[in-house]
Amino acid sequence: MTRIYPGRPWAVAAFVAVAFGLPAFAAEPTPPGATSCSGCHAAGSAFGPLAGVPAERTEAALAAFRSGERPSTLMGRIAKGFDENQSRAIAQWWAGQEAGK
């Protein structure tokens, strides 16, 4: 019983998405919270872009904001929302993004 679903292109699309889309995602997962930064840190933003910034720099900044060592208006509160591992994952993800986006 081999049937190709005539008139159901969505079934084919769903299959293609599952077969190819998800593994592609898994190759470079976006850590939770990473995209929340772009509202304030997009290219050309006042607070400085994060894309392409070396991970150590972003990670160190987040740690300093979290501990209060580096004074901040907003970032202290934001950085406290992530633990060390999450901050590292976010910093590494941003380092891997193409600068200028």
Ligand code: HEC
């Ligand atoms: C609501 C706006 C906002 C969001 C969202 C935000 N930031 Fe910030 N960020 C700021 C501001 C404002 C500063 C300047 C320090 C301060 O006053 O808090 C800053 C500073 C920074 C700096 C230091 C930049 C430099 O040039 O030294 C880093 C790194 C940073 N943010 C990372 C992040 C990361 C990573 C995220 C996402 C988890 C994030 N920010 C989300 C507003 C934001």
